[in-house]
Amino acid sequence: MPTPRTPTLGDLEQLLLLALLRLGEDAHGVSIRAELIEIAERALSPGAIYTAMNRLERRGLVRSTLGQPTSARAGKRRRLYAITPAGLNAIRDAYGRLRAMARGVEADLGIA
Amino acid sequence: MHGEAREVIVGDLEEIYEQKLRTRPRWRVTAWATVDVLRSIAAIRSDELRRPTTPPARPEEHPMIQILAEWTHGLRALQRRPFTSAVMIALLAIGVGASASMWTVVRSVVFSPLPYDQPEDLALLRISIEGVDRAPSLSAPELVDFRERSQTLEDIAAMWTGWTVLRPDDGEERSAQRLRVGWITANLLPLLGAEPLLGRNFTEAEEDPNAADTVLLSHRLWVSRFGADPDILGRVVRLESGPATVIGVMPADFRAMLNASATNDQGADLWIPNTYWVGRDVHWLRTVARRAPDTSWEQARSEVANIGAQLNEEFSEYAENPVTFHLDPLHGELVGSVRPALAALSAMALILLLVATANAAALRLTTSEGRARELATRAALGASRRRLLRGLLAETLPLGILGGALAIVVAYAVRAVLLAARPDHLPRIDELRIDGTTITFALGLAILVALVTGVGTALPTITRSTRRLGQRSAHLLDGRQPGQAVLLAGQIAMAMVLLVGAGLLVRSVAATQDVDLGFATDGVAAVRLNIPVDTYDSNERRYAFLSQLEEELIADDAISSAGTINILPLSGSMLTGQYRTETGTAGAGDVDYRFVSAGTFDALGAHLIEGRAISSQDIVQGRRVVVIDDLLATQLWPAGSAVGRSLSVGLGEGADLEPHEVVGVLRHMRSEGIRDLGRAQVYMPYGGQTPTWLAINGSLPVGAVTSRVRSIVAQIDPQVPVDDVRAMSSFVRASIADLEFATSVLGGFALVALLLLLAGTYGVLSCWVSQRTPVVGLRIALGARPGQVVGDVLRRGLLACVLGLVCGLVAASALTHTLASLLYQTSPLDPATLAACAVAMLAVVTLASLLPARRAARVDPVTALRTE
Numbered sequence: 014m015p016t017p018r019t020p021t022l023g024d025l026e027q028l029l030l031l032a033l034l035r036l037g038e039d040a041h042g043v044s045i046r047a048e049l050i051e052i053a054e055r056a057l058s059p060g061a062i063y064t065a066m067n068r069l070e071r072r073g074l075v076r077s078t079l080g081q082p083t084s085a086r087a088g089k090r091r092r093l094y095a096i097t098p099a100g101l102n103a104i105r106d107a108y109g110r111l112r113a114m115a116r117g118v119e120a121d122l123g124i125a
Numbered sequence: 126m127h128g129e130a131r132e133v134i135v136g137d138l139e140e141i142y143e144q145k146l147r148t149r150p151r152w153r154v155t156a157w158a159t160v161d162v163l164r165s166i167a168a169i170r171s172d173e174l175r176r177p178t179t180p181p182a183r184p185e186e187h188p189m190i191q192i193l194a195e196w197t198h199g200l201r202a203l204q205r206r207p208f209t210s211a212v213m214i215a216l217l218a219i220g221v222g223a224s225a226s227m228w229t230v231v232r233s234v235v236f237s238p239l240p241y242d243q244p245e246d247l248a249l250l251r252i253s254i255e256g257v258d259r260a261p262s263l264s265a266p267e268l269v270d271f272r273e274r275s276q277t278l279e280d281i282a283a284m285w286t287g288w289t290v291l292r293p294d295d296g297e298e299r300s301a302q303r304l305r306v307g308w309i310t311a312n313l314l315p316l317l318g319a320e321p322l323l324g325r326n327f328t329e330a331e332e333d334p335n336a337a338d339t340v341l342l343s344h345r346l347w348v349s350r351f352g353a354d355p356d357i358l359g360r361v362v363r364l365e366s367g368p369a370t371v372i373g374v375m376p377a378d379f380r381a382m383l384n385a386s387a388t389n390d391q392g393a394d395l396w397i398p399n400t401y402w403v404g405r406d407v408h409w410l411r412t413v414a415r416r417a418p419d420t421s422w423e424q425a426r427s428e429v430a431n432i433g434a435q436l437n438e439e440f441s442e443y444a445e446n447p448v449t450f451h452l453d454p455l456h457g458e459l460v461g462s463v464r465p466a467l468a469a470l471s472a473m474a475l476i477l478l479l480v481a482t483a484n485a486a487a488l489r490l491t492t493s494e495g496r497a498r499e500l501a502t503r504a505a506l507g508a509s510r511r512r513l514l515r516g517l518l519a520e521t522l523p524l525g526i527l528g529g530a531l532a533i534v535v536a537y538a539v540r541a542v543l544l545a546a547r548p549d550h551l552p553r554i555d556e557l558r559i560d561g562t563t564i565t566f567a568l569g570l571a572i573l574v575a576l577v578t579g580v581g582t583a584l585p586t587i588t589r590s591t592r593r594l595g596q597r598s599a600h601l602l603d604g605r606q607p608g609q610a611v612l613l614a615g616q617i618a619m620a621m622v623l624l625v626g627a628g629l630l631v632r633s634v635a636a637t638q639d640v641d642l643g644f645a646t647d648g649v650a651a652v653r654l655n656i657p658v659d660t661y662d663s664n665e666r667r668y669a670f671l672s673q674l675e676e677e678l679i680a681d682d683a684i685s686s687a688g689t690i691n692i693l694p695l696s697g698s699m700l701t702g703q704y705r706t707e708t709g710t711a712g713a714g715d716v717d718y719r720f721v722s723a724g725t726f727d728a729l730g731a732h733l734i735e736g737r738a739i740s741s742q743d744i745v746q747g748r749r750v751v752v753i754d755d756l757l758a759t760q761l762w763p764a765g766s767a768v769g770r771s772l773s774v775g776l777g778e779g780a781d782l783e784p785h786e787v788v789g790v791l792r793h794m795r796s797e798g799i800r801d802l803g804r805a806q807v808y809m810p811y812g813g814q815t816p817t818w819l820a821i822n823g824s825l826p827v828g829a830v831t832s833r834v835r836s837i838v839a840q841i842d843p844q845v846p847v848d849d850v851r852a853m854s855s856f857v858r859a860s861i862a863d864l865e866f867a868t869s870v871l872g873g874f875a876l877v878a879l880l881l882l883l884a885g886t887y888g889v890l891s892c893w894v895s896q897r898t899p900v901v902g903l904r905i906a907l908g909a910r911p912g913q914v915v916g917d918v919l920r921r922g923l924l925a926c927v928l929g930l931v932c933g934l935v936a937a938s939a940l941t942h943t944l945a946s947l948l949y950q951t952s953p954l955d956p957a958t959l960a961a962c963a964v965a966m967l968a969v970v971t972l973a974s975l976l977p978a979r980r981a982a983r984v985d986p987v988t989a990l991r992t993e
Contacts (some may be wrong), residue, residue, distance in 0.1 A: 043140045086139055090133065
């Protein structure tokens, strides 16, 4: 029986949503970027991160707020991101689909 | 980018920057920062571009951005169809270019004022004598009378152009030069409002025949002959009439235009004051008058008539032939003669514009199918009718602007051609200017045409588009596009008019080649000699010079004969006289008098029918003999031979006629123009008359003959100037210059129209075939033969052609009578020409239809049906 479809996520979008889950409250442009570089070895420019998060927000998978001006950034504000329930569903489904597809071919993937 | 986004991203960048500075050297961090800034910008830009077009009502969208977006969309639409766009621009360039050129000509010839002070107050004073056609000149005493008596004309001046010789100074290495001279009254320049560039004008005192001779140089002569010598004033030059002092130089652009053909030639080389003030019955001065302030032309005209009546009463010279005086505004005189030609040219340009417009409209109609779908889609997405129209505008306006710009280039090219050709009956060619008005005209017309064809043909599509979206397939199967067929027929009709006109003219030109001129044109050249009257003051001396020249010329193997004649056929001069036979038959003014030497008939290739030619013995012994032409012979002595008869001849009015013996009969030579038979001719032994033309028959090219003549003359007497030798054929061509010019122009227009037609028919039929490909494929799959398909396409093209042909022939028949004055031995409704043009048109349309027809026949039914 066909289930209601969740939005498909691109490769980068999956990584971003996972980063949001990892970072929890602290997610903003710089921390997301650092997480991606450190764990997924993907280096993105701040502008690319901003636009990607913007796209996710337009699709309702992410919610964001403008933070308070901080002295660390010479008075400029940050944008703080958090995942929405829809986004959580989407990344769950994506991960589940990936795992389902990978079942049976662990040997090729080099997974025990 | 929104301000807030920038703030956040820049803040992120700075934060990372600071972090990195703690662990890495500054230069590396700066490098990274630069790269990341660029990457951020790129990410933002590509994200913006990837966003789908939003529905119309977006409050923060600035109207200017909207318009800009539409314009770029429009330009991109043009880019997507480069071939069609290029063709549209070319059509606009041709049609609008022709119109813009005509506009320039009409403006400079008709509308722009003459380059004189208050030219609207200038008029020509001229006369007509009963029994003689209007002569454009006054005599000197009449000029004086009018000056003294007229109140309405505040000043009257006069001019006559002739020739003189400028002799080299002693020791100068130049040859004598024959120059155009203008004899002018001292008040001509002030009357026109012209002033010398250097020096001064003539004074009234210098008009006295006893005053010392003075001369005004033209700018051209000052530069070419005197090297623009700044010390030219006061220099004495040697003219044919004697030494004269240079008192001034005229500006480069000065020309005294007192008759229509004078507006196109280069004008006089120098001016001298008129010193001939006698001879009431010698009418030779071109007279220009300036109207007094606050007088009307009616007042001036009636006063002129009154003064004329007074003169006729007072002076006995008018007793036999009363003279009527006329006053005609100068501008009207110069322009009036040319109005028919201008009207004809404008009509042709208009026809070409219409053909180009019809072509463009047809082209737009063929692409309207695809466009209809696009428009319907945009309408479904919420675009209002106004937005659709704006979008169309964005597509058609650039076409109009580009087409207009190219049209200006075309206008420049046409101007260059006209300046090079210098046709006689388009006066003031030098004043053709392409300025702001022309550019505005060209751009405006191009944009108008582009809008009419672009928006006009799409309007029905826009209004119907939303409904038609669902009827797409039905639309394709419906092959009826009456609009296109009508446009095609219209183009054919208009092109027929031009083609028929050109055909008639070509026939006339061909007819002129068959005329029996009475003299030969191959191998015959002629040169004008200007034997100075002061040094050669007797007939004997002149004849001695000429016979020596002739002898030395024929000594050359390549030259077979040479002879002298006072007026060369087709050279433009005229000399008539009287005659009387023994039985009393007489005539006056209706025979041409020619004076020839022994070698003349051979040199001209004339045909001696009976008797003998004039011999050198006749000349030396002064015998009273004549040779007459066959026209006169059959007229005077229809039965029997004219040889041996007596004919009394004499020149001028009231001259004594002396009996001469007719010794030969010559085939008639056409002298005034090759299209008219002309007057009969009487040939007499050369007696020193001027002008003097030398005719040379041989196998040398014209340039070689010139140098031969010049070197021989230089040996005999270097003071005699020698003009350029011209081939007889060039005289013949000059006499039909107007016919040739009209033929080239009309032929050119017709050719362009045919090319447009060819391209247009091909384009329309080609697109029609493409759109019908599924249907054709279906038919072929169902068993239709290729021949039937080809026939289908051809039939479509030929149907429009026949319709256009009929309309075109009717229109042409109505219009060709305007060419009647140019046609020679060809009727304006010449059936052979009409038939030939119709056949040619059919051939062109068939040719244009062939390729699309073959393409239709080759349609592969499988692929055709698949695309549907």
